[in-house]
Amino acid sequence: MPKLSVIVPCYFNEDNIPVTVPELIKNEALFPAGVEFEYIFVDDGSQDQTLAALLHARNQYPDRIKVVELVGNVGSYNAIVAGMEQATGDCLAIITADMQDPPELMVKMYDYWTKGFKLVIGNRQDREETGLSKTLAQTFHWLMKHLALRNIPDGGFDFVFFDRQVRDDIVRMKERNSNIFYLMVWLGYEYVNIPYVRRKREIGKSRWTLQKKVKLLIDSLLSFSYFPIRAISVTGIVLGTIALLYGLYVIGLKILAPEGPEGWTALMVVVLFVSAFQMIALGVIGEYVWRGMDAARNRPLYVVKTVYPSEAGPKY
Incomplete structure (x- = not known):
C-alpha cells in the first residue's frame, strides 16, 4: 500500500x-x-x-x-x-x-x-x-x-x-x-x-x-502573466498617440490663432499624467528586474x- x-x-x-x-x-x-x-x-x-x-x-x-x-x-x-x-x-x-x-x-x-x-x-x-x-x-x-x-x-x-x-x-x-x-x-x-x-x-x-x-x-x-508589462506598452502607445494629436492641435492653433490662449493648464495636466505613468512603469519594470536579480543570487x-x-x- x-x-x-x-x-x-x-x-x-x-x-x-x-x-x-x-x-x-x-x-x-x-x-x-x-x-x-x-x-x-x-x-x-x-x-x-x-x-x-x-x-x-x-x-x-x-x-x-x-x-x-x-x-x-x-x-x-x-x-x-x-x-x-x-x-x-x-x-x-x-x-x-x-x-x-x-x-x-x-x-x-x-x-x-x-x-x-x-x-x-x-x-x-x-x-x-x-x-x-x-x-x-x-x-x-x-x-x-x-x-x-x-x-x-x-x-x-x-x-x-x-x-x-x-x-x-x-x-x-x-x-x-x-x-x-x-x-x-x-x-x-x-x-x-x-x-x-x-x-x-x-x-x-x-x-x-x-x-x-x-x-x-x-x-x-x-x-x-505578461499582462503588467504589456499594459505598460499599450498605455504608452495610447499616450503617445494622444500626445501626437495634441501636438498637432497646438501647432495648428498657433498657426491659425497666434494670439490664442497658451493652454498652460492643459499642458500641466498632460505633464503630470505622463510623469505619473512613467513612475508606475518604472515600478513595474523594477519588480521584474528585482525578481531576476533575486533568482540570479540563488540564495x-x-x-x-x-x-x-x-x-x-x-x-x-
Missing part, C-alpha cells in the same frame, strides 16, 4: 495544533486499510509556542509526525517546499493548520490519485468568511484566472493532493517569489478539482495580513534549523 505525506505549514498556531493533530489522526480511519501516513509539520519561524506544541504532538505520535524547524519566517509557500523536501511518501497533501479545509476531503482526493490523476485540487466554491477578507480573495482569484492562468478552477485553492512526480518537479524548480499552487497547475498535468465550502476560522488569529496578500497578488501576476528559499524525525523514519 502507498505512503501519504501530509504537509502542514505552521505559523503562530500554538492553539491550533492540539486540535489539528487529533483531527488528522482520526481522519486516517476513512482511508483504505494499509495506507501508511506521515505528517510533516513545518514551523515557519513562529515566535509563540508552536514548536513546543508540535514537539508534544510528536511525542504522542512518534511513528507518524516529523517536525521541521526553520531558522526564520520565510513565508508559507517556502515552508511548504521545505516540507516537500522532507517528504518520503508516494503521494502528498498540503493542508493548513487552522482546519479551515476539511481533512476528510483527502479520502476522495486519494481515490482520484489511485485512478491515475497526478494532481487533485480542492477548490473553494464558497467560504464561510464574510466582509473584506472574502471580497479580496474573490478579486484576487478572478484576476489570476482572467489575466494569468485561465485553466485554474474558480474560487481559488490551497488544499491539494498530488503525486510524488509533481513534488519532484516543484522541488527541482526551486521557484521563488511565486505561487506554489498555481505552479502545480502550470506544470500541465491533468487534474481534477473538488469544490467545497471553506470553514470559518474558529481558533487563533490569521497572520495573513493585507501586506502579504498584496505581495502574493503581485508575485502571482508577475510569475504567470536558499529557507534555512532548516532542526529536523525532528519520526521514529519510524531516517535520522538527521
